[in-house]
Amino acid sequence: MNDWNYCVSTLPKVSRTFALNISVLKGNLHKSILVAYLFCRTIDTVEDAPKLKTSLKIKLLLNFVSILKNTKNRSSALAQWTKHASVVDGSPTDIDLLKNIPRVFNTFDSLQKTHQQQIISSVCIMAQGMAYFQKKFDAEKITLLENAKELEEYCYFVAGAVGEMLCNLFINEIPNLPESNKKIMRKNAVSFGLGLQITNISKDIVVDRNRGWSYVPKTYIENNGLTPEEFHSGKSSEKDLKVLKKLLNKTVGHLNDALSFTLAIPRSYARIRLFCIWPLWMAMETVAELHNNHNLLKSNANVKISRDTVKRILRITPFICWSNSLLQRSFLNILKTEKFTSSYHFNIEQLKERLNDLSLDNIPSYPRENEF
Numbered sequence: 001m002n003d004w005n006y007c008v009s010t011l012p013k014v015s016r017t018f019a020l021n022i023s024v025l026k027g028n029l030h031k032s033i034l035v036a037y038l039f040c041r042t043i044d045t046v047e048d049a050p051k052l053k054t055s056l057k058i059k060l061l062l063n064f065v066s067i068l069k070n071t072k073n074r075s076s077a078l079a080q081w082t083k084h085a086s087v088v089d090g091s092p093t094d095i096d097l098l099k100n101i102p103r104v105f106n107t108f109d110s111l112q113k114t115h116q117q118q119i120i121s122s123v124c125i126m127a128q129g130m131a132y133f134q135k136k137f138d139a140e141k142i143t144l145l146e147n148a149k150e151l152e153e154y155c156y157f158v159a160g161a162v163g164e165m166l167c168n169l170f171i172n173e174i175p176n177l178p179e180s181n182k183k184i185m186r187k188n189a190v191s192f193g194l195g196l197q198i199t200n201i202s203k204d205i206v207v208d209r210n211r212g213w214s215y216v217p218k219t220y221i222e223n224n225g226l227t228p229e230e231f232h233s234g235k236s237s238e239k240d241l242k243v244l245k246k247l248l249n250k251t252v253g254h255l256n257d258a259l260s261f262t263l264a265i266p267r268s269y270a271r272i273r274l275f276c277i278w279p280l281w282m283a284m285e286t287v288a289e290l291h292n293n294h295n296l297l298k299s300n301a302n303v304k305i306s307r308d309t310v311k312r313i314l315r316i317t318p319f320i321c322w323s324n325s326l327l328q329r330s331f332l333n334i335l336k337t338e339k340f341t342s343s344y345h346f347n348i349e350q351l352k353e354r355l356n357d358l359s360l361d362n363i364p365s366y367p368r369e370n371e372f
Contacts (some may be wrong), residue, residue: 007103008214014041014097017282020314028111028112029173032118042101044158045098046064047130049089058131062128120128139353143213151355153172154353155194155201160191161193164189167185174269181266184260187260191254192258198247199251202244203296216243220246253346255284255287257327258276259331281331286304287334
């Protein structure tokens with residue numbers, strides 16, 4: 001099996017959802033986004049490793065940045081990285097990807113140079129941001145994000161930067177795209193990523209709590225008369241649902257921005273539209289499942305949309321993706337019975353200003369080989 005075939009065969013093993021989305025693309029765009037996802041999945045596996053020491057997570061993440069940015073001696077640097085990453089714990093398919101990451105880099109080297117540059121920028125931002133937030137981790141108790149601003153900052157690093165990358169790749173793929181469309185896409189690209197990420201945060205509250213993390217902002221919890229411990233105990237059902245409603249209101253605001261992004265893609269580029277539509281529709285269906293869900297904070301909670309719902313999305317959307325009005329109607333119908341009162345408007349400029357104030361230089365520097 002050559003390196004490219006390894007990448008293609010690995011994708012559905014590590015993410016069936018993204019395998020669906022990416023498979024709808026063709027040519028260079030398909031190849032580049034597939035490789036970019038495998039890079040993101042690699043560093044996400046490092047960040048999520050439940051038994052790995054925080055200091056080693058930071059070292060692995062920042063070394064990955066160094067390897068991406070510097071082609072000199074990359075083969076030997078990758079060999080060292082995979083050796084040190086052998087202690088990372090995770091699913092067998094994720095660990096297999098870590099072991100074979102040199103094969104992904106081999107495929108990466110064959111991509112268009114402009115695509116390589118976009119991928120390097122996005123993945124490095126993600127890895128550095130993950131390392132930055134790992135400093136907040138406290139193994140002795142649940143670590144919380146303080147407020148909505150910090151939630152946006154974290155989500156930018158792990159998802160918003162990917163939204164920017166995809167936006168740039170799409171714009172480069174579409175010749176003669178009107179400037180007005182480019183403006184809409186660039187304005188909403190980060191918010192698209194945040195919407196998908198906060199959807200995942202909302203449905204994975206119990207999973208994250210068991211890892212020692214809470215991505216639900218502390219202010220959301222305390223403003224509803226709960227302590228973080230009370231919220232995560234799941235014993236105050238009505239107050240818990242008010243906290244979740246606050247989070248979902250924010251999520252819906254971002255997903256509305258994602259719809260604006262999608263509708264700005266020319267209708268003739270149906271494959272790119274579907275790449276955006278499928279995760280967006282699934283996210284909205286997930287929000288509908290979460291709304292007023294009293295089981296969310298139970299220890300065995302497993303909130304996800306049904307296979308029938310996924311099949312319905314995949315069956316219907318190819319027939320309506322050409323029509324903005326039909327897409328808008330379908331999108332709004334998902335939450336037609338729910339009452340979301342949020343008038344939240346995401347401000348990308350304010351987020352960028354805050355990101356500029358974050359001192360990523362305070363993250364420990366790249367480790368030398370004998371520091372692992």
